[in-house]
Amino acid sequence: MKNIKMIALIGILGxxxxxxxxxxxxxxxxxxxxxxxxxxxxxxxxxxxxxxxxRVSLNDGKAYLGLAEKNxxxxxxxxxxxxxxxxxxxxxxxxxxxxxxxxxxxWYIETDNERFAVSQDTSIELVQxxxxxxxxxxxxxxxxDDDNLSDQWEIILSKIE
Numbered sequence: 001m002k003n004i005k006m007i008a009l010i011g012i013l014g015x016x017x018x019x020x021x022x023x024x025x026x027x028x029x030x031x032x033x034x035x036x037x038x039x040x041x042x043x044x045x046x047x048x049x050x051x052x053x054x055r056v057s058l059n060d061g062k063a064y065l066g067l068a069e070k071n072x073x074x075x076x077x078x079x080x081x082x083x084x085x086x087x088x089x090x091x092x093x094x095x096x097x098x099x100x101x102x103x104x105x106x107w108y109i110e111t112d113n114e115r116f117a118v119s120q121d122t123s124i125e126l127v128q129x130x131x132x133x134x135x136x137x138x139x140x141x142x143x144x145d146d147d148n149l150s151d152q153w154e155i156i157l158s159k160i161e
Contacts, residue, residue: 020096020097020098020099020109020110020111020112020134021067021070021071021072021073021096021097021098021111021112022067022071022073022074022075022094022095022096022097022111022114023066023067023095023096023097023136024065024066024067024093024094024095025063025064025065025067025075025078025092025093025094026062026063026064026065026092026093026094027062027063027064027065027078027079027082027089027090027092028061028062028089028090028091028092029041029056029061029062029063029082029087029088029089029090030061030087030088030089030090031086031087031088032056032058032061032087033058034058035058037058037086037087038056038057038058039056040085041056041063041082041085041087042054042055042056042063044081044084044085045063045065045078045081045085048073048077048078048081049071049072049073050067050068050071050072050073051065051066051067051068051071051073052066052067052068053065053066054066063082065078072112072113074111074113074114075092075094075114075141075153076114089143090143091140091141091142091143092140092141093138093139093140093141093158094138094139094140094141094155095136095137095138096109096111096116096136096137096138096139096155097111097134097135097136098110098111098116098134098135099133099134099135100130100131100132100133100134100135101132102132106118107127107130109135109137109155114152114153115152115153116139116141116152116153116154116155117152117153117154117155118130118155118157119142119154119155119156119157121156122139122155122156122157123157126157126158126159126160127157129160130160135160135161136160136161137157137159137160137161138157138158138159138161139155139156139157139158139159140155140156140158141153141154141155142154142155142156
């Protein structure tokens with residue numbers, strides 16, 4: 001009986017340490033039209049805690065961000081950093097680890113700090129692969145108005161791992 005209680009306690013504690021988070025962001029950037037602009041944005045992003053890899057490409061018009069394992073960053077905080085550096089963040093390709101839930105027929109992916117509503121534009125095949133519980137997935141997060149960033153986003157899924 002003690003072994004069962006110990007296993008249950010370890011399971012509960014173990015679940016508590018697993019967090020939902022963003023693992024990767026490939027962010028479209030508008031307003032970046034010269035090499036010094038790209039360099040300045042890259043320097044600004046590198047100051048953010050939780051980013052492990054930062055590369056800004058003027059040619060692609062994107063910032064490629066690899067987030068550290070166990071980070072507290074949100075898509076909102078990342079996009080606010082773009083705005084702070086004088087640019088506009090548009091749609092983003094992301095990799096998320098989070099908890100899939102379904103409420104009133106709508107699927108959501110929740111990280112520790114944000115919620116992503118699965119878009120109606122996601123293929124039916126991918127939606128049918130969703131299951132309640134922990135998941136890792138990729139998708140495109142639609143653009144939000146820079147002055148109205150929220151903690152809930154709409155995502156078109158492209159892959160469920």
